[in-house]
Amino acid sequence: MAELIDGKQLAKKLNAETKVAVDELKASGITPKLVVIIVGGDGASEIYVRNKHRKAEQLGIISEVTRLSATISQAELLEVIETYNQDDSVHGILVQSPLPSHIDEPTITRAITPTKDVDGFNPVNVGKLYTHSALNFPVSCTPKGIMTMLKAYHVPTAGKNAVIVGRSNIVGRPMAALLLNASATVTVVHSQTKDMKAYTREADILVVATGIPHLITGADIKPGATVIDVGMDRDEEGHLTGDVEFESANQVAGKLTPVPGGVGPMTIATLMQQTVELAKWSE
Amino acid sequence: MAELIDGKQLAKKLNAETKVAVDELKASGITPKLVVIIVGGDGASEIYVRNKHRKAEQLGIISEVTRLSATISQAELLEVIETYNQDDSVHGILVQSPLPSHIDEPTITRAITPTKDVDGFNPVNVGKLYTHSALNFPVSCTPKGIMTMLKAYHVPTAGKNAVIVGRSNIVGRPMAALLLNASATVTVVHSQTKDMKAYTREADILVVATGIPHLITGADIKPGATVIDVGMDRDEEGHLTGDVEFESANQVAGKLTPVPGGVGPMTIATLMQQTVELAKWSE
Numbered sequence: 001m002a003e004l005i006d007g008k009q010l011a012k013k014l015n016a017e018t019k020v021a022v023d024e025l026k027a028s029g030i031t032p033k034l035v036v037i038i039v040g041g042d043g044a045s046e047i048y049v050r051n052k053h054r055k056a057e058q059l060g061i062i063s064e065v066t067r068l069s070a071t072i073s074q075a076e077l078l079e080v081i082e083t084y085n086q087d088d089s090v091h092g093i094l095v096q097s098p099l100p101s102h103i104d105e106p107t108i109t110r111a112i113t114p115t116k117d118v119d120g121f122n123p124v125n126v127g128k129l130y131t132h133s134a135l136n137f138p139v140s141c142t143p144k145g146i147m148t149m150l151k152a153y154h155v156p157t158a159g160k161n162a163v164i165v166g167r168s169n170i171v172g173r174p175m176a177a178l179l180l181n182a183s184a185t186v187t188v189v190h191s192q193t194k195d196m197k198a199y200t201r202e203a204d205i206l207v208v209a210t211g212i213p214h215l216i217t218g219a220d221i222k223p224g225a226t227v228i229d230v231g232m233d234r235d236e237e238g239h240l241t242g243d244v245e246f247e248s249a250n251q252v253a254g255k256l257t258p259v260p261g262g263v264g265p266m267t268i269a270t271l272m273q274q275t276v277e278l279a280k281w282s283e
Numbered sequence: 284m285a286e287l288i289d290g291k292q293l294a295k296k297l298n299a300e301t302k303v304a305v306d307e308l309k310a311s312g313i314t315p316k317l318v319v320i321i322v323g324g325d326g327a328s329e330i331y332v333r334n335k336h337r338k339a340e341q342l343g344i345i346s347e348v349t350r351l352s353a354t355i356s357q358a359e360l361l362e363v364i365e366t367y368n369q370d371d372s373v374h375g376i377l378v379q380s381p382l383p384s385h386i387d388e389p390t391i392t393r394a395i396t397p398t399k400d401v402d403g404f405n406p407v408n409v410g411k412l413y414t415h416s417a418l419n420f421p422v423s424c425t426p427k428g429i430m431t432m433l434k435a436y437h438v439p440t441a442g443k444n445a446v447i448v449g450r451s452n453i454v455g456r457p458m459a460a461l462l463l464n465a466s467a468t469v470t471v472v473h474s475q476t477k478d479m480k481a482y483t484r485e486a487d488i489l490v491v492a493t494g495i496p497h498l499i500t501g502a503d504i505k506p507g508a509t510v511i512d513v514g515m516d517r518d519e520e521g522h523l524t525g526d527v528e529f530e531s532a533n534q535v536a537g538k539l540t541p542v543p544g545g546v547g548p549m550t551i552a553t554l555m556q557q558t559v560e561l562a563k564w565s566e
Contacts, residue, residue, distance in 0.1 A: 125406075128412055
């Protein structure tokens with residue numbers, strides 16, 4: 001049986017640290033503030049936004065949720081973002097995905113000023129990550145949270161064989177960059193990879209972020225490997241499940257994140273951590 | 284025997300295309316202009332700069348070489364760069380490496396305005412590359428030139444196993460990004476990788492950029508693989524040689540770049556190509 005990586009517990013610990021950092025910042029006259037912009041918004045977006053808002057408030061971060069109509073023009077949305085860019089009381093700005101199809105998401109991503117880009121999606125922050133910059137800059141929260149998990153569970157990275165399944169800008173690519181910066185040997189496999197499982201079976205660290213339920217089973221995992229499941233999928237009965245088939249993976253992996261209770265809670269805790277870091281760096 | 288990838292011939296062809304593009308731009312009233320800044324400068328830098336200058340002139344690109352004293356302060360250098368950033372007649376700005384140790388190279392890299400960043404090193408351009416942006420942006424010339432070589436020699440990338448040896452910001456990392464964007468399965472190995480050659484032996488496309496003469500021999504290459512040697516090393520007798528041991532690699536590889544006459548000529552031809560692209564995009 002694998003050691004379970006308890007994301008819920010770790011998020012609790014990280015949130016407690018964030019709370020202390022918030023109190024310290026407040027004592028120095030800065031109250032961290034996060035603005036979440038939601039355009040139109042479906043049920044899932046509403047839940048995500050509500051969870052972020054609640055967590056921010058719990059930690060003493062000012063959370064402002066700006067709800068905009070699904071019919072807002074791109075120019076109007078850019079104006080709203082620019083208002084927050086200029087507002088010194090705001091430290092983090094996040095535009096909730098997905099956006100209506102008439103709005104170009106990369107344009108929105110570039111519009112958020114890099115120093116308030118709490119999602120870490122602005123190309124200038126991605127570029128700093130990918131060039132292993134020594135400066136302070138935000139990083140996509142899910143992979144950053146995964147690095148925190150690996151550290152907390154004493155998973156070495158230098159010289160280890162890390163395989164990332166999926167090449168999204170939100171998880172796969174920044175995860176690869178973080179692990180490369182941490183001196184792992186890094187392979188990115190994806191939908192066009194031939195014999196993907198030949199790679200996953202060799203991974204000391206396996207991060208799976210595809211959105212395909214149970215793509216990876218125990219047979220695809222190296223015995224003793226650390227397996228990070230980023231999936232938030234629904235099984236046939238509508239239950240939340242991961243990209244990794246838990247029961248069989250649990251027999252083979254050395255360390256394993258459950259779904260739910262693994263990566264998910266760490267992503268939101270990392271968002272809070274990063275909001276406070278942005279506030280601190282703004283000093 | 285491998286098919287040799289003739290970088291010299293290919294560079295000639297690319298330069299001819301660039302010349303046509305320059306003539307077209309001139310007809311529309313724009314003369315592409317490249318500024319190369321050299322600070323102090325050793326013998327090697329002088330040779331590189333002279334080669335760039337000569338090639339630019341041959342192609343009808345205005346080339347301005349600005350020689351600054353090795354004792355110039357960082358602030359003064361930043362001022363010089365800013366003058367060229369503001370000068371509408373300048374389309375590409377390049378600061379020749381290496382810089383004196385009192386100057387912080389990443390700061391200089393970030394100072395060149397992204398639209399004139401002909402080396403493609405500014406984080407905002409790196410970020411566009413790593414997020415696979417659909418916009419026009421410059422890319423590090425050596426890996427961009429390698430992509431041109433792969434295309435010219437009809438080397439497929441999608442689904443192929445690409446292994447990059449070396450993780451520098453100039454070659455290894457942007458090469459990995461370009462190949463990932465081209466749907467290869469991409470592995471980056473480096474000095475901390477355990478059993479590096481277990482990876483190189485599986486590569487369909489192998490790009491070696493380490494600066495270690497003859498690190499890779501025929502025994503480390505998959506039969507039929509495409510091998511790109513970025514090395515510009517000196518052997519014990521002082522002759523130019525690559526990171527790949529040519530004679531043995533030639534027996535195993537399907538396609539192979541020689542040193543000299545492989546990647547080298549393509550890098551400078553790509554720099555010219557990109558200067559003209561920047562001029563075109565500035566319209």
